[in-house]
Amino acid sequence: MTVDNLTRIKAARPLIFHTGAVKKQEGIPMKDFDNVGILDTAVRSVISVILLALAVEGLFSNTISLILVVVGLLLWATASSGVCLLYRLLGLDTYHKKGHQ
CATH class of the missing domain: 1.10.287 (Helix Hairpins)
Structure with a gap:
């Protein structure tokens, strides 16, 4: 795997936030469950x-x-x-x- 592929994989993974009800990353709202x-x-x-x-x-x-x-x-x-x-x-x-x- 190249560095570009690893960067794409990391960017595609969902992120979990533990600090608030709704967070935004790059303009996309992320819900805290x-x-x-x-x-x-x-x-x-x-x-x-x-x-x-x-x-x-x-x-x-x-x-x-x-x-x-x-x-x-x-x-x-x-x-x-x-x-x-x-x-x-x-x-x-x-x-x-x-x-x-």
Whole structure:
């Protein structure tokens, strides 16, 4: 790949912004889909680590451990991405509260 091809690939990739509701890059409005706030992210991260640790320890049956892993990974994924589909379905948004931006 040449430098020109790499530049085109980088320019074609979608960009994710975490600082505001709508950003513009080169005149194109980009929408921010984050809906998980800072406190939610911290709580989700801590709970996911606890659930995953409990699942790995083997204190519970295989079924319960599998449920703990699934819930822990879902919480980790929403904390990492900043997007919660359940929040979106319920119309909740803790990221774009007043004073956050």
